[in-house]
Amino acid sequence: MDTCIQKIREIAGDLLEKGEVERVIGFAEGSIPMATSPVAISTKEDAQKLCFSSTCGLNLANYASKEKGKKIAVVAKGCDSRNLVTHIVENQIDRDNLYIIGVPCPGMVDKFKIAAEMGGEITGFEEAGDTLIVSTVDDKKELNKQDYLRHNCSLCTHKNPVLFDVLVGEEVEEQQLDNAYPDVDAIEALTADGRWKHFEELTQNCIRCYACRNACPLCYCPTCFVDESGPQWVGKGQDKTDVDTFHFLRAFHCAGRCTDCGACVEACPMGINVRDFTRKLNKDAQDMFGWEAGLTIDKRPPLDAYSPDDPNDFIK
Amino acid sequence: MKFITIDKKDWAKGIDKSRGTYQLFGPVTDINGCQIKALDADVQPEMEYTDSVLSAKSVLFPQSEKILVTSLNEADDDHHIMKRADGDYTPRAVIGIRPYDARAIQLVKMNFDTEDYRDPYWCDAYEATTFVGLAINKPGPLDFSTSTGTGPFSEDGLDILLADMDDKFLAKVLTPKGEAYAAACGFNTEADAKESQVLFDVMRKDAEKTISSSVETDKLKDKTILDLYEAPFWDDVAFSCINCGTCTYVCPTCWCFDIQDENKLKASSRFRNWDTCMSPLFTRHATGHNPRGEKTMRVRQRFMHKLKYFLDKYDSGIMCVGCGRCVKSCPVNIDIRQVCETMNNYEKKE
Numbered sequence: 001m002d003t004c005i006q007k008i009r010e011i012a013g014d015l016l017e018k019g020e021v022e023r024v025i026g027f028a029e030g031s032i033p034m035a036t037s038p039v040a041i042s043t044k045e046d047a048q049k050l051c052f053s054s055t056c057g058l059n060l061a062n063y064a065s066k067e068k069g070k071k072i073a074v075v076a077k078g079c080d081s082r083n084l085v086t087h088i089v090e091n092q093i094d095r096d097n098l099y100i101i102g103v104p105c106p107g108m109v110d111k112f113k114i115a116a117e118m119g120g121e122i123t124g125f126e127e128a129g130d131t132l133i134v135s136t137v138d139d140k141k142e143l144n145k146q147d148y149l150r151h152n153c154s155l156c157t158h159k160n161p162v163l164f165d166v167l168v169g170e171e172v173e174e175q176q177l178d179n180a181y182p183d184v185d186a187i188e189a190l191t192a193d194g195r196w197k198h199f200e201e202l203t204q205n206c207i208r209c210y211a212c213r214n215a216c217p218l219c220y221c222p223t224c225f226v227d228e229s230g231p232q233w234v235g236k237g238q239d240k241t242d243v244d245t246f247h248f249l250r251a252f253h254c255a256g257r258c259t260d261c262g263a264c265v266e267a268c269p270m271g272i273n274v275r276d277f278t279r280k281l282n283k284d285a286q287d288m289f290g291w292e293a294g295l296t297i298d299k300r301p302p303l304d305a306y307s308p309d310d311p312n313d314f315i316k
Numbered sequence: 317m318k319f320i321t322i323d324k325k326d327w328a329k330g331i332d333k334s335r336g337t338y339q340l341f342g343p344v345t346d347i348n349g350c351q352i353k354a355l356d357a358d359v360q361p362e363m364e365y366t367d368s369v370l371s372a373k374s375v376l377f378p379q380s381e382k383i384l385v386t387s388l389n390e391a392d393d394d395h396h397i398m399k400r401a402d403g404d405y406t407p408r409a410v411i412g413i414r415p416y417d418a419r420a421i422q423l424v425k426m427n428f429d430t431e432d433y434r435d436p437y438w439c440d441a442y443e444a445t446t447f448v449g450l451a452i453n454k455p456g457p458l459d460f461s462t463s464t465g466t467g468p469f470s471e472d473g474l475d476i477l478l479a480d481m482d483d484k485f486l487a488k489v490l491t492p493k494g495e496a497y498a499a500a501c502g503f504n505t506e507a508d509a510k511e512s513q514v515l516f517d518v519m520r521k522d523a524e525k526t527i528s529s530s531v532e533t534d535k536l537k538d539k540t541i542l543d544l545y546e547a548p549f550w551d552d553v554a555f556s557c558i559n560c561g562t563c564t565y566v567c568p569t570c571w572c573f574d575i576q577d578e579n580k581l582k583a584s585s586r587f588r589n590w591d592t593c594m595s596p597l598f599t600r601h602a603t604g605h606n607p608r609g610e611k612t613m614r615v616r617q618r619f620m621h622k623l624k625y626f627l628d629k630y631d632s633g634i635m636c637v638g639c640g641r642c643v644k645s646c647p648v649n650i651d652i653r654q655v656c657e658t659m660n661n662y663e664k665k666e
Contacts, residue, residue: 031643031653032643032644035649037556037648038555038556038648039555039556040555058648063556120366120456121367121456123457137454137457201347204346205351207370207561208561209560209562210595211558211561211562211647213560214559214560215558215560227596227597229600235576236576236587237379237380237589239380267560267562267647269562269566269645271348272348
């Protein structure tokens with residue numbers, strides 16, 4: 001990991017010094033354990049602020065698309081690179097203005113799971129290969145990182161960036177999964193009432209802060225449907241129907257585009273696994289169209305392209 | 317003011333006894349962590365909790381509250397005339413509220429209960445509420461409450477302050493409201509006031525000593541608003557912000573709300589919902605113009621309000637009680653302690 005950070009800093013510094021990009025978007029160390037913060041660097045000296053660890057759980061493609069017209073470089077994990085691809089395909093980023101510093105991803109850790117394991121507030125967090133050394137005021141534990149990976153990372157089959165200008169480390173081995181959607185299968189196996197109950201409980205503590213939406217690189221609409229006021233589509237309060245309408249529609253807007261990067265869950269202050277919504281649609285995109293989002297800039301996503309091979313009957 | 321001791325074996329029974337006359341709120345944990353909520357009849361407040369994700373502000377200021385109602389049926393004499401919605405303002409008690417959250421309610425009170433205006437919903441709820449605080453013996457690493465005018469044993473805004481003494485609670489009864497609540501629970505074993513105060517002082521000092529986090533605010537008052545407003549650091553502070561409402565919703569002192577009307581058939585209700593200055597909608601005019609159209613403006617507003625406008629207006633310190641919730645929950649780790657330091661140390665270059 002250290003050599004990877006070193007390379008990120010060198011490459012970023014180089015790009016800025018040569019004036020090849022105006023800004024480099026990456027992660028900086030946070031102010032508390034297990035926190036990192038997206039940062040934009042514009043001088044070679046500041047490139048020393050860049051870091052990378054298993055706590056860089058947000059998706060930087062979300063920041064890249066907001067730098068329109070500028071030449072930028074972005075530090076990209078596998079999933080970030082897939083969202084950069086999606087942005088290019090959806091004309092949100094010009095490939096010529098984008099330099100991708102690819103990071104073969106070791107997987108990100110689940111902060112809620114670690115906090116639950118430790119009981120108290122985390123006061124220290126270090127990584128040594130696959131070992132996480134986590135402290136609280138009264139306790140210190142060595143945890144096996146593989147047991148504390150985020151759920152999306154434990155099922156990830158695209159750890160290596162799919163599109164990049166430079167890689168800062170050796171490619172990592174991609175895992176082969178017999179079943180990529182065991183969680184969706186489990187929900188599908190429930191009765192209709194059981195599924196309804198599952199989703200009702202899932203969102204029962206949602207505070208509508210919209211962190212899930214705002215952390216998502218796919219959510220770039222100038223005005224989100226929940227923020228429309230003329231006409232207003234959704235109630236703004238805590239009525240369950242309105243809360244659920246937001247979640248359902250947000251998920252559908254991501255159909256065939258979501259890379260399961262997990263930024264939504266990472267950002268949620270309440271620890272709600274909103275991926276339970278998007279994962280089902282990812283599975284449908286896979287089953288119906290053989291589609292995984294963000295793997296190539298040469299194909300249109302299934303829901304914005306006409307194909308005579310469309311599996312739906314109405315087309316035939 | 318008196319002290320009473322409550323054997324933990326008698327605690328649950330006493331709490332249950334008070335349910336006859338009080339509606340109870342307190343910390344409960346579910347799959348999304350610990351929150352301060354209305355307690356169902358069979359649920360006890362969790363007195364071992366470290367902190368709640370959201371503060372106790374919702375006890376008086378629910379995220380969504382129906383405030384006015386009217387009929388849209390023109391056959392009714394009083395159609396389209398808004399009337400106050402029914403609210404339950406019978407006695408309620410919030411058990412185990414943290415001292416910094418009680419202090420926060422006092423800060424919020426400065427806004428909802430002024431000489432010129434009295435927010436009836438908030439004030440009626442406030443008057444109906446007894447605040448039974450739980451002192452923090454072991455403050456967490458993000459607690460910086462001692463530098464914001466409160467602290468782990470602060471009594472400000474509380475009717476009773478409980479200190480956890482392993483097998484018992486030592487309770488300092490601070491107000492007549494507190495006395496009434498203790499009586500409703502049947503807690504009446506009086507303890508020696510002098511000795512108990514000494515114990516409290518020792519525990520307070522021990523707790524305060526373990527607080528390692530702090531903010532300095534001493535120079536904020538003498539800065540001009542425009543110097544801070546025009547300072548060059550706001551773009552950097554705001555870069556990582558995703559403009560979600562997390563910081564404002566978890567904050568015990570954020571009081572802003574939005575008004576919404578909802579109609580169902582011939583009945584109309586007016587609600588107020590928590591609003592957040594992080595959202596572009598917060599300031600968007602009907603014309604479409606938005607005076608805070610850029611992210612940086614919104615981030616600046618949050619910190620200027622908390623750390624400068626409030627301080628200037630009320631002369632009661634900053635509008636932050638040092639609970640650390642926003643630091644912990646911010647998805648991108650924007651840390652109010654760092655922003656406060658940047659503002660406090662900022663000197664305009666001529």
